[in-house]
Amino acid sequence: MKNRIKLIAVELFNQHGISTVSMKQIADKLGISAGNLRYHYKDKAALLEVIYNEMHNETLNYILPKNSYITLFHFEEMMLKFDNLQERYLFFFSDVVHILKTYSNISHIYEVSNLIRFKDARKLVDYYIESGRLKPENKYIDYDKIIYSIWMISTFWQSQKQVITSKKYKVNKGNSMQMLWNILMPCFTEKGMNEYLELKKFVNQKQ
Incomplete structure (x- = not known):
């Protein structure tokens, strides 16, 4: 039951x-x-807390391979899992600000888990730099801000669809993945761009 x-x-x-x-x-x-x-x-608070904990625990399984070469495909696969989660729990990401202001237990877990994700994302970026896929950080590239921008897009992707609903406007339709790649592409090295093009070729063949 x-x-x-x-x-x-x-x-x-x-x-x-x-x-x-x-x-x-x-x-x-x-x-x-x-x-x-x-x-x-x-009450509803108890019910919502259980639902959120299940969501949170599911995201803990969205992990990248350890002790092996992490490709750009692994990043895309992980972010698409987040996108799927957001579609299934649309209410949470549509009302996230209201929920976090209203339910303090959820708010605390949500903030702590996101701060951990930012650190993990930075480790991934550093790995991509060391392996030659991303350019080193410089005065024009701030990866901490890029990571935060990626988090904002992925978190609010479902809710923004409800703001711009015109069928003629296509940019915000579908999943958020291409938008995330558009943020990262200027940071690709030649090696990174070649890997990205191979990834897109593989994805297009599967569709």
Whole structure:
């Protein structure tokens, strides 16, 4: 039952936004009483915390290979997993500021985990520099700011689609991956660009 409750809650949150969905609406959708629902989750905060912890634990599995050569494809694969997560939990990334202001336990975990990700991303960038795929940092290239820009795009990608909805405007459609590559491409060395072109050729062949 607990898993069914979570699935229905995510479905309703995605459809209507977390702030407008009540525990009663979730209970009604499940066909159970509000009291029965509260037996499993005492309130919406408890339910949301469990859902967020599952999201967070899933991202811990988005790891790059250790003790082996990390390609640009590994980076793309990892970021596409994040994109897929955001589609499945659209409500969280649409209402992330509201959620973090309202639910302090989630806010703390979210900030700490992102600060760790920034450090891990910097290690990856340094690895790509050392292996000749990215140019060394200079007065025109600040990788800490690039990392933060990548985080902002990937985090708010789903919500920005709801702001610019015109079907004629194509730039913001699909996943965020090409936008992320556009940020990184000016930093590629010749070796990095060649690897990127091979990656795109492989991806296009699969489609």
